[in-house]
Amino acid sequence: xxxxxxxxxxxxxxxxxxxxxxxxxxxxxxxxxxxxxxxxxxxxxxxxxxxxxxxxxxxxxxxxxxxxxxxxxxxxxxxxxxxxxxxxxxxxxxxxxxxxxxxxx
Amino acid sequence: xxxxxxxxxxxxxxxxxxxxxxxxxxxxxxxxxxxxxxxxxxxxxxxxxxxxxxxxxxxxx
Numbered sequence: 001x002x003x004x005x006x007x008x009x010x011x012x013x014x015x016x017x018x019x020x021x022x023x024x025x026x027x028x029x030x031x032x033x034x035x036x037x038x039x040x041x042x043x044x045x046x047x048x049x050x051x052x053x054x055x056x057x058x059x060x061x062x063x064x065x066x067x068x069x070x071x072x073x074x075x076x077x078x079x080x081x082x083x084x085x086x087x088x089x090x091x092x093x094x095x096x097x098x099x100x101x102x103x104x105x
Numbered sequence: 106x107x108x109x110x111x112x113x114x115x116x117x118x119x120x121x122x123x124x125x126x127x128x129x130x131x132x133x134x135x136x137x138x139x140x141x142x143x144x145x146x147x148x149x150x151x152x153x154x155x156x157x158x159x160x161x162x163x164x165x166x
Contacts, residue, residue: 015152016152017154017155018154019154020159022158022160022162024162026128032162033134034134038133039133041133041134042143043134044129053125056125057115057123057156059115059158066160067159071155071157073154074145074155074156075153076148079121079122080118080121083118088160090166091166092157101153101155
């Protein structure tokens with residue numbers, strides 16, 4: 001998540017809003033963001049009903065109750081334009097996210 | 106790895122993104138912005154959205 005802060009101007013240039021989502025509670029996310037010096041995008045709390053949005057997107061891990069590390073690009077019309085369900089310990093490649101955004105009108 | 110456990114349901118390219126509204130840190134996280142709710146469909150017709158699910162705060166990556 002922190003790396004998206006470095007790429008913020010690239011997201012803005014592509015008219016893209018970044019939304020981080022985890023099953024943490026809001027105060028936890030606030031404390032984490034503060035510890036990193038703050039973020040220029042919001043962190044959303046999918047805490048209760050626990051992980052219901054992650055489940056809607058098919059990325060809730062049933063055995064641990066956390067979500068996958070996953071990227072969904074949604075275009076201005078509300079359609080899914082790109083999906084990357086990634087290895088949980090690795091950063092999804094930002095260049096592919098940018099390439100997906102570049103294809104959108 | 107995601108492939109180890111096949112999910113029953115997964116959103117795919119071309120699908121309508123399931124709408125949601127969640128409590129959030131505010132437009133900027135950790136900079137003192139007032140908490141608010143964020144609704145995906147509020148961006149419709151205005152902005153592309155990059156939804157980044159992550160397992161937990163205070164973890165690397």
